Amino acid sequence: MLLHVKINNEDKKKQPKSYHCANCGTYITDSAAVAKINGSESHSFVNPVGVQCNFRTFFECHNVWVSDELILEHSWFPGYGWRFLICSNCSGHLGWKYDAVKKKAGAKAFYGVLTETVEEVADGE
Numbered sequence: 001m002l003l004h005v006k007i008n009n010e011d012k013k014k015q016p017k018s019y020h021c022a023n024c025g026t027y028i029t030d031s032a033a034v035a036k037i038n039g040s041e042s043h044s045f046v047n048p049v050g051v052q053c054n055f056r057t058f059f060e061c062h063n064v065w066v067s068d069e070l071i072l073e074h075s076w077f078p079g080y081g082w083r084f085l086i087c088s089n090c091s092g093h094l095g096w097k098y099d100a101v102k103k104k105a106g107a108k109a110f111y112g113v114l115t116e117t118v119e120e121v122a123d124g125e
Contacts, residue, residue, distance in 0.1 A: 015122050015123070016030065016031050016032065016122070016123040017030060017031040017120050017121060017122055017123060018030040018031075018120075018121050018123060019113065019118040019119070019120055019121070020118060020119050020121060021063075021087045021089065021090060021092060021094065021117065021118060021119075022092075022116065022117055022118055022119045023087065023090045023092040023117070024087060024089050024090035024092070025119075026063045026087055026088070026089040026090070027062060027063055028061055028062060028063060028064065028087070028094065028113065028118055029058045029060055029061045029062065029111070029113065030123070033058040033059050033060040033061075034056065034057070034058055034059075035057040035058050035059045035107065035110045035111075036057070037057045037077065037106070037107065037110055038077070040057075041056050041057055042054075042055075042056050042057075043055055043056070043057065043076070043112065045076045047074070048074050053114060054114065054115045054116070055095050055112040055113055055114045055115055056112075056113055056115060057110050057111065057112055057113075058110065058111045058113060059107065059109075059110055059111070060111070061085065061094075061097075061111045061113065063087065063088045063089060064085055064086060064087060064088055064094060064111075065085075065086040065087075065088045065091075066083050066084070066085055066086075066097045067083045067084040067086070068083070069083065070082070070083055070099060070101075071083065072101065075098070076112075077098055079100060079101060079102040079104065080098040080099060080100055080101060081098070081099055081101050082096040082097065082098050082099075082112075083096060083097045083099070084096060084097075085097050085111060085112075085113070087117075092117060093114075093117065094113055094114060094117045094118065095111065095112045095113040095114045095117065096111070096112045097109060097110075097111050097112075098110050098111070098112060
């Protein structure tokens with residue numbers, strides 16, 4: 001008996017995912033925490049020294065350390081300052097935490113996690 005199963009790529013995109021530090025495997029966040037900032041969850045910018053930074057935004061991150069200093073210069077999101085986001089297990093740079101510095105900013109805070117610093121794992125794998 002042959003069965004035909006149609007795979008819908010849209011269903012695959014909706015499958016819950018978790019994100020783990022690509023360096024050490026520590027759990028960082030999951031797809032339930034994805035944040036749409038300025039209409040998108042995926043962003044790409046070039047930093048002041050010319051490095052392309054591709055990242056996704058999340059409302060929550062776990063097992064991370066956030067630097068104390070809030071930096072206002074060179075923020076890619078007007079109304080937000082940024083801090084370095086580091087894996088608490090291996091000390092690898094994961095991205096940034098953005099904190100609102102203006103009352104009219106959308107979210108109070110969110111995280112920008114560099115796509116190359118985490119591994120995406122479909123829940124249940």
